[in-house]
Amino acid sequence: MTGAARFRAWLVAAIAVTLLGGVVLLVGQPTTGPGPAAQHSIGGPTGLADRAATGQGAPTPPETRLTEIQTLLRDRATAVLHRDRAAFLATVDPSASQQFRDAQTAMFDNLANVPLSVWSYDVDPTDVTAVPAKAFPADELWAPGVQLDYALDAVDRDPTSKPMGYLFARHGAKWYLASDTLTTRQTWRGPWDFGPVTALRTTSGLVLAHPDNNDLATRISRELDSDVAAVNAVWDQPWPHEVAVLVPDSEDELKAFVGPEFAVDSIAAVAVADRVDNSSHTAVGQRVVLNPDNADKMPVASLRVVLRHEMTHIAARGYTVDGTAMWMLEGFANYVGYRDSGIPLSLGAADVADLVKDGTPPTDLPANGDFAASGEKINLAYDEAWTLTSFIADTFGQHALVTLYLRIAGGPPGADVDVALHDVLGVDKAGLVAGWQDYLRRNI
Structure with missing residues (x-):
C-alpha cells in the first residue's frame, strides 16, 4: 500500500465510516422526562412505594423515607465536591458486597482530578422499581428513580442528567446505598x-x-x-x-x-x-x-480532521433537527474538518475523483440511506457530501453555506430543499448538481 493510500485508509476509517457519528446521538436518557418538580416531589402513589419497600418490620413512612434518602444523597454529593472520602464511603452500606464497596471506593478516588462544578442527585418517588424481599439483607429496601446531575467545570453551562439504578437499604433507623446493579434499572x-x-x-x-x-x-x-x-x-x-x-x-x-x-x-x-x-x-x-x-x-x-468534524456537530447541534438531509449535516462537518488541512479533493475524496475521471460524476444529491450503508457506498456518500458543500462555499461563499445549513438542517424534516436552495443560492437542485459537476471537473 502506498503512503497516500495508507493515509486515505486511515482517513476513511475516521470519517467515512463514522456511521451515525455525525448525527449527534442522544445517549444516557430520553430527550424529555420529568421536570424538577416531579423529581423532588414528596409522596406520590404510596401503595406502589410501600409495595417496593421490602424486608423486616414496618416500612418507613413515605415522607420520612424520601427525606432520609435525599439527605443521604446530598451528603454523598457534598462529599464528592469537597473530596471527603470518609463522608462519601459512609453513605455506602457496610453490608453491601465487597465488589460494590470496592467499586464505590475506586470511583471516588478516580474522580479526584475531574474538574466538577455540579454533582447532585434528583429522586423521583413516583418512579419506584419493585425489589424482591430477599434481594438484599435489610430491614427495608427502596428503589426510587434517581438521576445524577453533573457538570464539568468551564465546559458544561448546564448540568447533564444520567440515570442511576440505585437500591437503598435501611438497617434500623439508618439508610444506605446498597447497590447499583440489583434492580432492573441500568446505571450510567x-x-x-x-x-x-x-x-x-x-x-x-x-x-x-x-x-x-x-x-x-x-x-x-x-x-x-x-x-x-x-x-x-x-x-x-x-x-x-x-x-x-x-x-x-x-x-x-x-x-x-x-x-x-x-x-x-x-x-x-x-x-x-x-x-x-x-x-x-x-x-x-x-x-x-x-x-x-x-x-x-x-x-x-x-486526527485534526476528525476532531474538527465532530466539534462542528457539537457547535451546530442546537440548530439541527433530527431527520434532515444527511448530505448537509455530514458535508458541512467535513467541509470544516478538511478546511485548511492541505488535503486536496483528489486525495480526501478519492471515490468521487474516480467517478469524475471515468466521466461519470454524481448525478444527484446523496440520499440519507447512503450514510447508513457499508463499504464503498458510505465512503462515496461522505465524499460526495464534502465535495458538494465545498462547491457551495467556494462558489457562493462560506456565509451562504452556513445560511443554507440553518435552512436545511434546521428543519422541519422533509422541508423542500429546492425552496431553500432557491432562497439562499438562487438555484434549484438541478442547477446545484450541474454546477457541482462542473466544479468537480475543474478541481479533481
Missing part, C-alpha cells in the same frame, strides 16, 4: 467508573482520559484550541466554544458513552448529547468520544 457509568481519570485543560476545552491513553490525550489537548478556532472561523452562530473530549480505555467504556448498539469497531470518533432544545438552540451533555484503537494510529492531519 462515567469515565471514573472505569479507572483513574486524567484531566487535561486547555483554553477551549477539556480532555478526560486514563493513564494508559495519556499520549493520545496529550495529542488531542494540543489540538483542541486550534480546532475550536477552526470551527469558529466557519460557524458564526452562538455556541459554548468549549468542548469536552472523552478518551475511553476499553470497548465496554466506549459503548457506555455511545450506546451498546453502536458498531464501535468502525468508528474513530462520535459526538454525543443528552438533551437538545432546538427552540433555544442549546444542547446539554455534549461530548466528543474518541475510539483510541483507531484514533491513536492516525497521523496528525487525520
Whole structure:
C-alpha cells in the first residue's frame, strides 16, 4: 500500500465510516422526562412505594423515607465536591458486597482530578422499581428513580442528567446505598467508573482520559484550541466554544458513552448529547468520544480532521433537527474538518475523483440511506457530501453555506430543499448538481 493510500485508509476509517457519528446521538436518557418538580416531589402513589419497600418490620413512612434518602444523597454529593472520602464511603452500606464497596471506593478516588462544578442527585418517588424481599439483607429496601446531575467545570453551562439504578437499604433507623446493579434499572457509568481519570485543560476545552491513553490525550489537548478556532472561523452562530473530549480505555467504556448498539469497531470518533432544545438552540451533555484503537494510529492531519468534524456537530447541534438531509449535516462537518488541512479533493475524496475521471460524476444529491450503508457506498456518500458543500462555499461563499445549513438542517424534516436552495443560492437542485459537476471537473 502506498503512503497516500495508507493515509486515505486511515482517513476513511475516521470519517467515512463514522456511521451515525455525525448525527449527534442522544445517549444516557430520553430527550424529555420529568421536570424538577416531579423529581423532588414528596409522596406520590404510596401503595406502589410501600409495595417496593421490602424486608423486616414496618416500612418507613413515605415522607420520612424520601427525606432520609435525599439527605443521604446530598451528603454523598457534598462529599464528592469537597473530596471527603470518609463522608462519601459512609453513605455506602457496610453490608453491601465487597465488589460494590470496592467499586464505590475506586470511583471516588478516580474522580479526584475531574474538574466538577455540579454533582447532585434528583429522586423521583413516583418512579419506584419493585425489589424482591430477599434481594438484599435489610430491614427495608427502596428503589426510587434517581438521576445524577453533573457538570464539568468551564465546559458544561448546564448540568447533564444520567440515570442511576440505585437500591437503598435501611438497617434500623439508618439508610444506605446498597447497590447499583440489583434492580432492573441500568446505571450510567462515567469515565471514573472505569479507572483513574486524567484531566487535561486547555483554553477551549477539556480532555478526560486514563493513564494508559495519556499520549493520545496529550495529542488531542494540543489540538483542541486550534480546532475550536477552526470551527469558529466557519460557524458564526452562538455556541459554548468549549468542548469536552472523552478518551475511553476499553470497548465496554466506549459503548457506555455511545450506546451498546453502536458498531464501535468502525468508528474513530462520535459526538454525543443528552438533551437538545432546538427552540433555544442549546444542547446539554455534549461530548466528543474518541475510539483510541483507531484514533491513536492516525497521523496528525487525520486526527485534526476528525476532531474538527465532530466539534462542528457539537457547535451546530442546537440548530439541527433530527431527520434532515444527511448530505448537509455530514458535508458541512467535513467541509470544516478538511478546511485548511492541505488535503486536496483528489486525495480526501478519492471515490468521487474516480467517478469524475471515468466521466461519470454524481448525478444527484446523496440520499440519507447512503450514510447508513457499508463499504464503498458510505465512503462515496461522505465524499460526495464534502465535495458538494465545498462547491457551495467556494462558489457562493462560506456565509451562504452556513445560511443554507440553518435552512436545511434546521428543519422541519422533509422541508423542500429546492425552496431553500432557491432562497439562499438562487438555484434549484438541478442547477446545484450541474454546477457541482462542473466544479468537480475543474478541481479533481
